[in-house]
Amino acid sequence: MTVKELLEIVPIKLAAGKDGLNNEIEGGHVGDLLSFVMAHAKEKNVWVTIQGHINSVAVASLLGLSAIILTENVTPDDEMLRKADEESIPVLCTALNSFDMVCKLSSICSIMEE
Amino acid sequence: MKLHYQVDGDNFLVAGEASASLKRTLKQLGIDSSIIRKISISMYEAEMNMVIHAYGGVIDVEISTDKVHILLKDKGPGIPDIDLAMKEGYSTASHEIRELGFGAGMGLPNMKRYSDHLNIYSEVGVGTTVEIIVFLM
Numbered sequence: 001m002t003v004k005e006l007l008e009i010v011p012i013k014l015a016a017g018k019d020g021l022n023n024e025i026e027g028g029h030v031g032d033l034l035s036f037v038m039a040h041a042k043e044k045n046v047w048v049t050i051q052g053h054i055n056s057v058a059v060a061s062l063l064g065l066s067a068i069i070l071t072e073n074v075t076p077d078d079e080m081l082r083k084a085d086e087e088s089i090p091v092l093c094t095a096l097n098s099f100d101m102v103c104k105l106s107s108i109c110s111i112m113e114e
Numbered sequence: 115m116k117l118h119y120q121v122d123g124d125n126f127l128v129a130g131e132a133s134a135s136l137k138r139t140l141k142q143l144g145i146d147s148s149i150i151r152k153i154s155i156s157m158y159e160a161e162m163n164m165v166i167h168a169y170g171g172v173i174d175v176e177i178s179t180d181k182v183h184i185l186l187k188d189k190g191p192g193i194p195d196i197d198l199a200m201k202e203g204y205s206t207a208s209h210e211i212r213e214l215g216f217g218a219g220m221g222l223p224n225m226k227r228y229s230d231h232l233n234i235y236s237e238v239g240v241g242t243t244v245e246i247i248v249f250l251m
């Protein structure tokens with residue numbers, strides 16, 4: 001599925017990076033320690049995190065991640081938004097915590113499989 | 115092909131730009147994406163270490179037909195005990211740095227894991243040189 005399709009079904013808001021809305025999502029990674037994300041997240045993963053700053057976009061872009069989902073009502077700072085637009089990495093925001101967000105993602109996956 | 119980058123210390127707004135730029139070049143050269151991933155991970159960790167721990171430095175990259183050779187030089191405080199620094203989870207990063215998600219103490223282990231050769235030369239009070247080699251075939 002694409003980031004755009006995801007946006008239509010889960011309670012998330014697009015904050016930046018709209019040029020990446022057609023990015024394909026294949027699996028995901030949850031984490032806030034950047035070295036673990038670097039080591040384990042894969043291309044086309046969606047990344048669920050609370051790191052709302054510019055370095056998250058640098059990591060996502062280097063790894064070719066499809067989108068960043070910021071949970072727990074984290075507000076991305078202006079530099080992050082600017083960089084996300086520049087790199088076409090969608091930044092999506094939600095009030096849910098990371099666990100609940102992943103539960104939502106997982107329920108969509110099972111609906112899509114049926 | 116030779117590339118040269120200047121890396122600022124403690125500037126998190128442009129941190130990772132050298133790695134991003136090298137990735138773009140490797141992509142243009144048509145290098146396999148799994149190899150680009152190895153190079154990006156190793157170089158990003160090394161670049162961030164220069165930013166966080168060593169007031170910045172310079173990076174020289176040489177791309178040849180069989181390998182990518184990356185040399186990162188800084189004039190930072192140096193690493194007193196390299197074996198200790200290589201341990202998973204070992205970090206001297208400050209609380210503020212950790213809040214940004216850095217300082218997990220996994221940078222050097224990641225560099226070791228994702229590169230084909232990693233050499234670190236360091237002298238306390240003088241600086242650190244990190245050499246990374248990733249083979250292209």
Ligand SMILES: Nc1ncnc2c1ncn2[C@@H]1O[C@H](COP(=O)(O)OP(=O)(O)O)[C@@H](O)[C@H]1O
Pocket residue numbers: 035159163164166167168188190191192193199200204205206207216217218219220221222223242
């Ligand atoms: N270029 C460097 N100059 C000085 N110290 C360094 C350098 N690179 C690494 N170190 C030291 O090695 C430790 C471990 O590095 P690393 O594995 O990347 O973890 P982290 O960067 O998360 O602390 C650092 O906390 C720091 O003390």
Ligand SMILES: [Mg+2]
Pocket residue numbers: 159162163217219220221222
């Ligand atoms: Mg590090």
